[in-house]
Amino acid sequence: MIRFEHVTKRYADGTTAVDDLTFEVAEGELVTLVGPSGCGKTTTMKMVNRLIEPTSGRILLDGEDVSAVDPVRLRRRIGYVIQQVGLFPHRTVLDNTATVPHLLGVKRAKARERAAELLDLVGLDPSVYGDRYPDQLSGGQRQRVGVARALAADPPVLLMDEPFGAVDPVVRERLQSEFLRLQQSVRKTVLFVTHDIEEAVRLGDRIAVYGDGRIEQFDTPSAVLGSPANEYVAGFVGADRGLKRLSVTPIEEGDLEQPPVVHLDDPLPRELDARWAVVLDGDDNLHGWISAEHARVRTGTVREHARRMEAWLPVGASLKQAFATMLQHDAGWIAVVDNAGEGRFLGVLTPSRLHEALRRSTAADARDVPRADVELETVSDH
Ligand SMILES: Nc1ncnc2c1ncn2[C@@H]1O[C@H](COP(=O)(O)OP(=O)(O)OP(=O)(O)O)[C@@H](O)[C@H]1O
Incomplete structure (x- = not known):
């Protein structure tokens, strides 16, 4: 669905933000991009909807080179959620959510009806919150409106840049759970940027762990935790990766x-x-x-x-x-x-x-890691 082919971005001052990136996000898949500040995650994301143009390489959306698509037309197919949600302060929650479909030519009444459905979907009762203004909401509620608004035009692709970064850890966890539930029903193709490995592991079908402008490992959360590709990834996922594995292993x-x-x-x-x-x-x-x-x-x-x-x-x-x-x-x-x-x-x-379940999960991913190391890690970690 989204394919990066040898994409490099060099800014005018010579900074190489993204270096020869090749990877693919399948339809309906949620890929988290995780890494320390300044490693090129946001640059990667903004090249998809052409807020930033690559220096070389190309990005295909559903097989089509995005550089050949008119940016306005392109962005209709791509929902975008950022940390500072950017809601219109003088418009109600309902109108904020209905704005994009309305701009796309959907009749006002129909757009508002759809907006109410979406608010419901993200856990905000439209009869309670629909008529409020953004400054009458909590941070978490504003993020939900941001998600509802991004879904309003029903785009197949969602780009999310630290969407839950500005809320406290408890609200953040709740938003993550709600988003996971939502994603199960809407099945968008999602690129999700975060610097928080816990969030990346919890949400991603697959995770791209960024080093400096490059992907150091691209795999399932379980595999990244179980077999970090190198020292850098092992350091980034942390010594408590055995514990983190608990959150990605389901009870069977x-x-x-x-x-x-x-x-x-x-x-x-x-x-x-x-x-x-x-x-x-x-x-x-x-x-x-x-x-x-x-x-x-x-x-x-x-x-x-x-x-x-x-x-x-x-x-x-x-x-x-x-x-x-x-x-x-x-x-x-x-x-x-x-x-x-x-x-x-x-x-x-x-x-x-x-x-035993934890060991089963570890063993399943311990492809390249000597088994003794894995067991030690698991046992000592919990
Ligand atoms: N317009 C710009 N001009 C020059 N350098 C830039 C520009 N935008 C970003 N950079 C640099 O490119 C690198 C990657 O930035 P980017 O915003 O993609 O990182 P990030 O991983 O999203 O970081 P963060 O988590 O802090 O948002 C950084 O070194 C940054 O300073």
Whole structure:
């Protein structure tokens, strides 16, 4: 979808911002460009929508050389979100979002209707926020309007330059989750610039790790963490890359243990093979848990003695979420449910299974790294 072919950008003062860059972003893929300040990320991005022209090489968008496309026409196909969102201060949130489609000739009423849908999509209720002005919003809300506005013309490509850079870490994490959810439904081709490796790892289908004007490694988050291509990348992703890996490794069904299970209307079990059992309702959905000791000495049905299960997650959630959930609820294990429907119980994740899952993920990517090193790194890091 976006293809860089031997692209170099040398500024008038002789600075080489980008040096012989070749890479490709597939349709519907989210690629994060990550690296320290001044390494050429923004320059790379701005060459796609021709805010900056390359010195040599070419950039193809859907097979078409962008240098041959009229910049105005080009930018209609490319949404652009930047850190200082640049909303029009004297226009309402709804009008800000509707501006681009309106400029493109969509009737005003239709553009506003579409804008309201988009605000909803980014988590802003249009009936609450639509009539506000930008200075009546929080930083995080303004960023959401920025995203909604970039999506308004339904461009196939989105360029995002540190879009969540100006908000505090908590809001930032929430915006990232929302954006990931949004991206699952809109599937845009996205180039996303950040200097934050955590953000790059969390959002990217693939990551381009920049050194000075060059890409040092271009691969999946998991591979970059598991097999850094060189010392520079290893240093950039950090000594805690084993920990970071937690956030990119999903819980899979194969990671789960099957504990004893009882149903709500069963009589209390006298003997259990474990210190506790998981309690399910009639549809095999997760209800709670019961301790073996408790069950042995009481009478009645499971329903009367079951405790609510707070520590649970859907399958596919990250190992980091699993670890955080264990800590939050001081739980020795967490229940894992189907991520569709009512939450059919699938099994439990214990700390040792979590560790195994982490090792599985590490081993899968440890193509060029001696296994002993990888294991040491993983074990010592968590
Ligand atoms: N107009 C310009 N003229 C000269 N040099 C420039 C110009 N714009 C950027 N540069 C230089 O090009 C290099 C790359 O800049 P760029 O903005 O692409 O980096 P970046 O990775 O996006 O950095 P940051 O994370 O700080 O935004 C830097 O050394 C910068 O000083």
